[in-house]
Amino acid sequence: MDFNKLKEKGLEYVEKGRLAAADLTEKGRIQTRILTDQAKLIRAQRQLGVLVYSLAKGNEENQPLVDKYxxxxxxxxxxxxxxxxxxxPAEVQEVExxxxxxxIDPADVMDQTEDEAEPMETAGADHCCPQCGAPVEPGSLFCNKCGAQL
Ligand SMILES: [Zn+2]
Known part of the structure; x- marks a missing residue:
């Protein structure tokens, strides 16, 4: 096998692939970021709901933490x-x-987190605040005790 020829051919493909990808880059990157942000947004909204509910249930208040969310x-x-x-506008429609x-995804992600929480020891270690060591709810974005971002 002519290794140099093969290498040349490979580089040619890489070059073509890179050019095709470059066409998509700007629009694709923005759309991907919107999707990522949207998933983050849904997760944050959900966590805020969980927090407000647990505060109300315990008759507690933690306005600084609610404000962070x-x-x-x-x-x-x-x-x-x-x-x-x-x-x-057409590209925005595409993203929407x-x-x-x-x-639908954040729910799937949450289910997965619960599944992964099987072994008790590791579950405890995973759900502690790195800042103050307080136990944190799976999926929380901030520590309920010290407010550190998780
Ligand atoms: Zn903490």
Whole structure:
């Protein structure tokens, strides 16, 4: 086998592949970021709901922590708006259709987390705040005790 010929051919393909990918890069990167942000947004909203519910149930208050979630949600929403502004209306529509699929994902992710929490020892270690060591709910974005971002 002529190794040099093969290498040349391979490089040619790589070059072509890179050019094709470059066409998609800008639009694709923005759309991917919107999808990622959208998933983060849904997760943050869900966690805020869980937090507010558990606070209300325990008749507790933790406004600084609630504010952190609200700030985070606001920042994500702002980023999504900025990203959408860079796309054409047709491209935004395309992303919004994909977002409809993504909205199912966080639940799947949460189910997976619960499945992975099987061995008790590791589960305990995984769900401690790295900052203060307090136990944290799986999926929490902030520590309920010290407010550190997880
Ligand atoms: Zn903490």
């Amino acid at each position: 609200i700030d985070m949600i606001g920042a994500i929403e702002q980023e999504i708006a900025q990203l959408k502004a860079k796309l054409t 259709r994909a977002v409809a699929d993504v909205e």
